[in-house]
Amino acid sequence: MVFRKPPDGGWGWVIVVVSFFTQFLCYGSPLAVGVLYLEWLDAFGEGKGKTAWVGSLANGIGLLASPVCSICVSSFGARPVAIFSGFMVAGGLMMSSFAPNIYFLYISYGIVVGLGCGLLYTATVTITCHYFDRRRGLALGLISTGSSVGLFIYAALQRELIDLYGLDGCLLIVGALSLNILACGSLMRPLESSDSPPPEKACVDKVPDQYFVYHEKDKTVEENISILEKGYIDEKCANNMPDYKQDNILNKNVLSSINVNEKDTYKKKVVEQTNFCKQLAKRKWQLYLNYWEETVVLFKNKVFSALFVAILLFDIGGFPPSLLMEDVARSANINEDDYHVPLISIIGIMTAVGKLTLGILADFKWVNTLYLYVTTLLMTGVALFAIPFAKSYLTLAMLSGILGFLTGNWSIFPYVTTKTVGIEKLTHAYGILMFFAGLGNSLGPPIVGWFYDWTQEYDTAFYFSGFCVLLGGFLLLLAALPCWNACTNQSSKLPPNTYSYKVASSA
DSSP states (O other), X not given: OOOOOOOSSTHHHHHHHHHHHHHHXXXXXXXXXXXXXXXXXXXXXXXXXXXHHHHHHHHHHHHHTHHHHHHHHHHHOHHHHHHXXXXXXXXXXXXHTTOSXXXXXXXXXXXXXXXXXXHHHHHHHHHHHHHOSTTHHHHHHHHHHHHHHHHHHHHHHHHHHHHHXXXXXXXXXXXXXXXXXXXXXXXXXXXXOTTOOOOOOOHHHHSOGGGOSOOSSOOOHHHHHHHHHHHHHHHHHHHTOOOHHHHHHHHHHHHHHHHHXXXXXXXXXXXXXXXXXXXXXXXHHHHHHHHHHHHHHHHHSHHHHHHHHHHHHHHHHHXXXXXXXXXXXXXXXXXXXXXSSOHHHHHHHHHHHHHHXXXXXXXXXXXXXXXXXXXXXHHHHHHHHHGGGOOSHHHHHHHHHXXXXXXXXXXXXXXXXXXXXXXXXXXXXXXXXXXXXXXXXXXXXXXXXXXXXXXXXXXXXXXXXXXXXXXXXXHHHHHTOGGGHHHHTTGGGSOTTOOOOOOOOOO
């Protein structure tokens, strides 16, 4: 399919608006799941670790399935995927209102809603990139704040709906609101050229005719024989030839010679098609080998390997506060009358501020994005260590704001990945990193919950979370120290597929 040049405006701004609201509607409830987490603890009476799996799956499954999501959007387009995913998110939320146990929520809320969110995220990012080139950073920054604003609003909205209609009514209403994703998806008009040439035939249609055994015009051996028999008998009957014995002998000789020729032709075609299938399988296998070779080369890059460990540890330790902060406040016996704004709402709005601020800082030439990202990791670890010492709403609110702002480092993570592996390998490397980020999202909250079930307090859990984030930050910092530049200077002597990272200078 041929696309026009990205207009960097026009209908593209409509795409930005509908993508913003799509992320707002689909990610609002999963990111603000901490409000529902308290209700599920009371409703099902399960442990904190087991209950935390619901929210962690909803936020991690989309990242884990990012390769599948990319294939779906590439195959069917952003608009059909967005509309279908809207039904998934809305249906999963409504199904969750009828959950008889926590295991049902694993499927309805964790997998169905989580996968729908992953598909919608891929669709919105893809369609936005099609419409923007020069202003792509601004457009992506605007739509990414939709999830943060959704977290801010849905935290208060779900709490109010629970007070008015109960947990089941809240999920039904939130699911109904998610149906607005269908309207947003219908406006994601693909950027196609009106005078573009017709799409090329699929690879199968390009295969020469000699590689196919059966053709639409070809007849099988039995059909050819029956036609010859029928035509020969009709001809004899028309000419009133009584010598049936002679006719039968002649007919058998003709049919036997035709049968031999057809068998030879059939065998030839089978051999040709077998060779074609072997070549196709060999080519596919070579593609798989190249993919794994490129993956091995990526991990030979010390900075990429450290980045892989850092993102995994960051999501294991840094994601649980957005899910568990409300329960932390309740465990600290903080009076609910002191709640002016839900802690999760504070995390949400400060995440939006952090994304915009850090994204703007990353555009300055004198800012090293890798060191900026490392700084956010180290500060996040320190903030996590401080949570056990917070015994009032004010201190928890301040820590929630700090953690939310630092979590906005997601906006500069693509910059860091690009600087590490280069733009030509960004897609491959980013897909690997997002998979492990989803793994961290899925494991983090249950691990913290299990620590609480084991010790009956959150202090040890957040010490563990802070240690994980600090460890990842220090490893990434060590891998990017200027003392490694001597190795980087030899990169020109390495094979062309070898990647290295050079710390950005002030130039």
